[in-house]
Amino acid sequence: MALKNAFYAQSGGVTAVINASACGVIETARRHSDRIGKLYAGRNGIIGALTEDLIDTSLESDQAIAALRHTPSGAFGSCRYKLKGLEENRAEYERLIAVFEAHNIGYFFYNGGGDSQDTALKVSQLGERMGYPITCIGIPKTVDNDLPITDCCPGFGSVAKYVAVSTMEAGLDVRSMAETSTKVFVLEVMGRHAGWIAAAAGLAAESEDQPPHVILLPEVPFRKQPFLDAVRRSVERFGYCVIVVSEGIREEDGRFLSDSGSTDAFGHVQLGGVGPIIASMCKRELGYKYHCAVADYLQRAARHVASKTDVDQAYAVGAAAVEMALDGRNAVMPTIVRKRDEPYQWEIGCADLAEVANRERGLPPEYIREDGFGITDACRRYLQPLIQGEDYPPYRNGLPYYVRLKNASVPRRLGDTFTLR
Incomplete structure (x- = not known):
């Protein structure tokens, strides 16, 4: 009887270390070649499964797969494509099962955030109902650090490091010119509902005169006058003010301060x-000259300044996903369990997908300073270990060397086509 094959897909916004998780999955599957057949990847995430556009990773050399560990972004392509509930759109889930059955796929590894964990859970449930049981393991990934149960999310530590470094360096620039030029510098970072990334900028400040002087978090309703007062005080005391703002800050009535009036592919x-x-x-309101920067893709693509802790954890959850599948676990997600803060110690745990799917974890109140514009010592103790260590990629001609895979297609076996909604 032929060995069952495996399918791996990347989902949502990519990170500096999601490919490290892919490396962990593929290398571990190769070590178990007596139990797993081929490992296919979805071209552009779950879309690749729906359209039967699979990539044969067995055609990549061991050296190329190893290089994924230091290569940012999604090597196989990712997507923002949310599968609705089983009852709302059963056809998509049935299509996934049909593609898996056609290619003898018995293991499904889905690397993403809360929506992705929900998809993996639903696929495992439908496979059982349709008489085609498939082992589904979610692999945590999100720069927002908002998945529950796991102590942190792979992808976050490197973004946290990038934002803290950028805040520190830009702050030195502003301070040097503040007497005759810019008084206010604003850095916008990601974080729709959870302020973990903005909070990480606080690591740059070892004393109150150091930036960031003001952090605006989604967990704290934005109030104009207290904010302006905080900016004025900073300029009067230190000569300048560095502000880090999360994209998702809301006014007191709950509206996003920057609501553009449209929605994305997930309905957000x-x-x-x-x-x-x-x-x-x-x-x-204050008459201050300013400069403004939006970190945007730079913060999640910056592999050159990645946290070694983050890289190690991303690889570990990918490897653990395969081991869990082979141990007979299903509808679960490997987690990171913190054992102690200093020296930092962690291990891999396990959570049921039903406890993770579509749930968000924001900054707890004890991590937010009483005035709402900064972080507490407890938050600093949580964040500090996650940015530790350097894991530089190799360099060629002065630039990082990042691998590009062949990504050869697997021949289609289904005679039909599937139209994405």
């Missing part, structure tokens, strides 16, 4: 850029 409100709004407010 499309945010229109809160950094310029905050910067313009400082100019209009």
Whole structure:
């Protein structure tokens, strides 16, 4: 009887270390070649499964797969494509099962956030009902660090490091010119509902005179006058003010400050850029000259300044996913369990997908400073270990060397086509 094959897909916004998880999955599957047949990847995430556009990773050399560990972004392509509930759109889930059956796929590894964990859970449930049992393991990934149960999410530690470094370096620039030029610098970072990334900027400040002087978090309703007062105090005391703002800050009535009026592929409100709004407010109300930057893709693509802790954990959850599948676990997700803060120690745990899917974890109140504009020592103790260590990629001609895979297609076996909704 032929060995069951495996399918791996990347989902949602990519990170500096999601390919390290892919490396963990593929290398571990290769070590178990007596139990797993081929490992296929979905071209552009779950879309690759729906359209039967699979990639044969067995055609990649061991050296190329190893290089994924230091290569950012999604080597196989990712997507923002949310599968609805089983009853709302059963056809998509049935299509997944049909493709898996056609290619003798018995293991499904889905690397993503809360929506992805929900998809993996539903596929495992439908496979059982349709008489084609498939082992589904979610692999955690999100720069937002908002998955529950796991202590942290692979992808976050490197973004946290990038944002803290950028805040520190830009702060030195602003301070040097503040006497005759810029008084306010605004850095907009990702974080729709959870302020973990913005909070990480607080690691740059070892004393109150160091930036960031003001952090705006989604967990704290934005109030204009207290904010302006905080900016004015910083300029009067230190000569300048560095502000880090999460894209998802809301007004007291719950509306996003930067609601653009449209939605994305997941049905989330499309945010229109809160950094310029905050910067313009400082100019209009206080008269301060400003500069504004939006970290955007730079923060999640910056593999050259990745956290070694993050890289190690991303690889570990990928490897653990395969081991869990072979141990007979199903509808679960490997987690990171913190054993102690200092020296930092962690291990791999396991959570049921039903406890993870579509759930978000924001900053707890004890991590937010009493005035709402900074982080506490407890937050610093949590964050500090996650940015530790350097894991530089190899360099060629002065630039990082990142691998590009062949990504050869697997011949289609189904005679039909599937139209994405």
